[in-house]
Amino acid sequence: MNRSGRRPPVYQDLDEILDQFRSGQLALNDALRRLHTQEKPVVTREMGRSNPQQDSAKVKATLQELEHMIGLRQVKTLVKEIFALIQIQQRRQAVKLATEPVVLHMIFKGNPGTGKTTVARILARLLREIGFLSKGHLIEVERADLVGEYIGHTAQKTREQVKKALGGVLFIDEAYSLARGGEKDFGKEAVDTLVKAMEDHKNDFILILAGYGYEMDLFLRTNPGLPSRFPITVTFDDYDETELIQIAKQMLRKREYRLSQEAEQKLRGYLRATLNLDRRNFANARLVRNIIxxxxxxxxxxxxxxxEATRDDLMLILPEDLSFEEGVA
Incomplete structure (x- = not known):
C-alpha cells in the first residue's frame, strides 16, 4: 500500500510469484528479485468497486457526454481508440497475454474555445471509470503556477502541481510560454521537472500540454526529447458556421432562451463574416458564449x-439584443 491507501501498480506475474513464495518454491530474496525485474505493468488498477453495472453506466454516460459535444470528430475518434485500447489490454491481461504499457501524455493543439479543457476533463473522468487513473481529476495550470522567482523555486512549484495531479491529469494551457524567456529563463527548469515527473509517475499521471498549434510546434522544437514523450497529438479544429450556431442554440437552451428567426440570421451573418477573417486568434465557442x-x-x-412580459417574451432573443464588435457586420 502507498501513502494514499492504494496498491502500487500490479505486475503481470505477481500472483504467480507470491504463490511460489508461499509454497516455498522461491526464497524471499529470489521473490523480491523477480518482483523487481517485472517490466510489464498491468493497465488496470484495483479500484475497490462493488457495483460493475453502475460503473458501466458511468462509462456510458461519460462517452455520451463527449459524443453530444458539437463537432470534434477527430477528438471523439481518438478518445474511442484510447478507450478500446485500454479495454482490450485489460482483457489480454485477464487471460495472461502480454500487455504493453499504455502512455497517454498528450499535446492538444487549437485555438481558444475549441473544447480542449472540457475534453481533458471528460477524458480524465473516463480513465478513472475504467480503472486507468486512480482519481481522474484535472489540475489546470499555467506558467505562473509553475515558474518561480529564484533558482530552485521553479522545481519546487512544479513538483507541487504534479503532486496535486497524481492519479489524474495535469493540464498546462499555453505551455509554450515555458520557453519564451530563452536559456536563462526558469521556464526551462519547469520543463525539465515535468519530464522527470513523466518518468517517475508514468503509471498514474497524465500530462497534457495545450496551446495554439504553431506556437506548440515551436515549443516542442526547443527540447529534442519532448516530442517523443508525447505519443498523442490532437488537433482541435475551429468550428464552422453551422457548428457555432448549434453551440449558440445549445447555450441558450440550457438557459431557457431561444433565438428569433431574425436574430439567428443576424448571428449567422456575423459569424460568417468573422470566419472569413484571419482565424489565428478566433475564439470559437468562447466568442459565442460572450455574445450570448x-x-x-x-x-x-x-x-x-x-x-406584463409573457413567458415567450422572457425567453426570446431578438435581433436588437445581439451586439457585436464595432466594424463587423
Whole structure:
C-alpha cells in the first residue's frame, strides 16, 4: 500500500510469484528479485468497486457526454481508440497475454474555445471509470503556477502541481510560454521537472500540454526529447458556421432562451463574416458564449419596462439584443 491507501501498480506475474513464495518454491530474496525485474505493468488498477453495472453506466454516460459535444470528430475518434485500447489490454491481461504499457501524455493543439479543457476533463473522468487513473481529476495550470522567482523555486512549484495531479491529469494551457524567456529563463527548469515527473509517475499521471498549434510546434522544437514523450497529438479544429450556431442554440437552451428567426440570421451573418477573417486568434465557442451572455443582459434591459412580459417574451432573443464588435457586420 502507498501513502494514499492504494496498491502500487500490479505486475503481470505477481500472483504467480507470491504463490511460489508461499509454497516455498522461491526464497524471499529470489521473490523480491523477480518482483523487481517485472517490466510489464498491468493497465488496470484495483479500484475497490462493488457495483460493475453502475460503473458501466458511468462509462456510458461519460462517452455520451463527449459524443453530444458539437463537432470534434477527430477528438471523439481518438478518445474511442484510447478507450478500446485500454479495454482490450485489460482483457489480454485477464487471460495472461502480454500487455504493453499504455502512455497517454498528450499535446492538444487549437485555438481558444475549441473544447480542449472540457475534453481533458471528460477524458480524465473516463480513465478513472475504467480503472486507468486512480482519481481522474484535472489540475489546470499555467506558467505562473509553475515558474518561480529564484533558482530552485521553479522545481519546487512544479513538483507541487504534479503532486496535486497524481492519479489524474495535469493540464498546462499555453505551455509554450515555458520557453519564451530563452536559456536563462526558469521556464526551462519547469520543463525539465515535468519530464522527470513523466518518468517517475508514468503509471498514474497524465500530462497534457495545450496551446495554439504553431506556437506548440515551436515549443516542442526547443527540447529534442519532448516530442517523443508525447505519443498523442490532437488537433482541435475551429468550428464552422453551422457548428457555432448549434453551440449558440445549445447555450441558450440550457438557459431557457431561444433565438428569433431574425436574430439567428443576424448571428449567422456575423459569424460568417468573422470566419472569413484571419482565424489565428478566433475564439470559437468562447466568442459565442460572450455574445450570448451579452444578449441575455441586453434582453433584460429591453424587457425591464415591460409591465406584463409573457413567458415567450422572457425567453426570446431578438435581433436588437445581439451586439457585436464595432466594424463587423
Amino acid at each position: 451572455e451579452r444578449a441575455v443582459r441586453l434582453q433584460a434591459v429591453r424587457l425591464l419596462d415591460f409591465k
